[in-house]
Amino acid sequence: MSTATLGLAERNSLISESSTMKVAAAADRLRRQGVDVVDFGAGEPDFPTPDNIKQAAIQAIHDNFTKYTPAGGTVDLKEAICERHAKDYGTNYKPNECIVTVGGKHVIFNLMQVLVNPGDEVIIPVPYWVTNKDVVNYAGGKCVFVNTSEEKDFVLSADMIEPNLNERTKVVMINSPSNPSGAVLSKSEFEKIFQLTSKRGIWLMTDECYCRFLYDSEPFSIAATPGAKESVIVAGSLSKTYSMTGWRIGFGLAPAAVIGAIGRLQSHMTSNPTSIAQKAAYEALRGPQESVGVMLAEYARRREYVMARLRAMPGVKAADPKGAFYAYPNISVAFGKNNIHSAMDFSEKLLDQAKVAVVPGEAFGTEEHVRISYATSMEMLTLGLDRIEKFLKELN
Numbered sequence: 001m002s003t004a005t006l007g008l009a010e011r012n013s014l015i016s017e018s019s020t021m022k023v024a025a026a027a028d029r030l031r032r033q034g035v036d037v038v039d040f041g042a043g044e045p046d047f048p049t050p051d052n053i054k055q056a057a058i059q060a061i062h063d064n065f066t067k068y069t070p071a072g073g074t075v076d077l078k079e080a081i082c083e084r085h086a087k088d089y090g091t092n093y094k095p096n097e098c099i100v101t102v103g104g105k106h107v108i109f110n111l112m113q114v115l116v117n118p119g120d121e122v123i124i125p126v127p128y129w130v131t132n133k134d135v136v137n138y139a140g141g142k143c144v145f146v147n148t149s150e151e152k153d154f155v156l157s158a159d160m161i162e163p164n165l166n167e168r169t170k171v172v173m174i175n176s177p178s179n180p181s182g183a184v185l186s187k188s189e190f191e192k193i194f195q196l197t198s199k200r201g202i203w204l205m206t207d208e209c210y211c212r213f214l215y216d217s218e219p220f221s222i223a224a225t226p227g228a229k230e231s232v233i234v235a236g237s238l239s240k241t242y243s244m245t246g247w248r249i250g251f252g253l254a255p256a257a258v259i260g261a262i263g264r265l266q267s268h269m270t271s272n273p274t275s276i277a278q279k280a281a282y283e284a285l286r287g288p289q290e291s292v293g294v295m296l297a298e299y300a301r302r303r304e305y306v307m308a309r310l311r312a313m314p315g316v317k318a319a320d321p322k323g324a325f326y327a328y329p330n331i332s333v334a335f336g337k338n339n340i341h342s343a344m345d346f347s348e349k350l351l352d353q354a355k356v357a358v359v360p361g362e363a364f365g366t367e368e369h370v371r372i373s374y375a376t377s378m379e380m381l382t383l384g385l386d387r388i389e390k391f392l393k394e395l396n
């Protein structure tokens with residue numbers, strides 16, 4: 001068969017390469033050529049996985065815990081997830097309302113597959129996490145983007161959501177704290193959104209990936225609101241909370257019927273998340289929690305530094321990130337100079353000329369911003385911000 005007849009299925013056009021992965025690959029290419037790139041693209045903690053978690057995985061290998069587990073994760077781990085969520089947020093999930101997945105991305109992908117029919121609408125606040133748009137499209141859904149305002153630090157409100165709800169709306173996706181903006185939805189505003197969705201029979205998906213990384217407020221879960229369990233779905237991840245990005249453990253908390261559907265899908269797709277990683281995750285959730293606070297304190301220090309530096313750069317505006325570990329500055333001051341007409345141009349030129357990797361806002365649905373991850377050392381932050389400052393100064 002010629003390559004022309006080896007056509008790919010049409011649904012491939014519904015999904016594009018993750019821009020964050022693309023930036024990581026471009027930075028990596030330069031690094032392998034010996035270029036000293038400062039990488040602000042990576043959305044992952046720079047801390048090692050805590051030692052007690054690593055030891056649990058090593059012990060799992062010694063104990064020969066290296067075979068298949070139930071596709072949706074071990075009952076022990078599901079219990080630990082429910083227990084941790086109950087302790088942290090006051091929810092009361094049972095193991096049959098919990099599934100363990102291959103990272104948080106996996107649970108969101110699977111959720112869209114089991115919930116969304118062709119033509120169903122899914123509400124996605126802008127700026128959004130890159131993956132959300134693609135997973136909705138791939139499920140045949142229609143993304144309905146809801147703009148937030150930079151002047152209000154990209155914080156979402158129920159008033160922004162309400163006019164977009166109709167009989168085709170299936171899911172409202174909320175990610176607070178937000179990747180990429182760091183915006184945090186207050187408890188009262190989140191409850192208002194829950195009131196809107198629950199009375200209309202719309203699923204409210206809360207992506208709690210960064211939930212423990214809040215700078216001026218206390219963590220909460222909308223799933224703890226009375227009556228929420230019927231229509232709220234929690235998409236969780238251990239990746240950022242415990243610096244476990246490579247271990248690939250996420251989870252879903254939802255009504256048993258939804259969990260059952262995901263479990264069936266998963267049983268034919270990935271089967272279980274890695275058995276060893278499940279033992280590590282169990283230790284992460286049941287073991288000492290101090291490492292989370294240590295990371296948060298360090299992110300807080302870096303946030304202060306990064307925001308002060310960005311705001312001191314002439315023409316750069318930077319909304320206040322109240323959570324996660326990203327800054328999302330407006331760099332449109334560079335537009336019209338040095339052949340830069342978009343955030344994408346800016347990012348390409350910054351990498352090429354100043355050797356700093358950032359993710360262009362187009363990946364997240366806005367045109368004048370770039371995402372800077374401050375999950376990297378103070379030394380790298382200083383070096384990278386010096387380079388960005390110099391790059392901006394020299395534009396003409």
Ligand SMILES: Cc1ncc(COP(=O)(O)O)c(C=O)c1O
Nearest residue numbers: 103104105129179209237239250
């Ligand atoms: C908003 C958001 N949700 C979910 C995830 C999923 O993370 P993982 O698949 O590593 O658990 C990420 C990772 O970057 C994220 O930024």
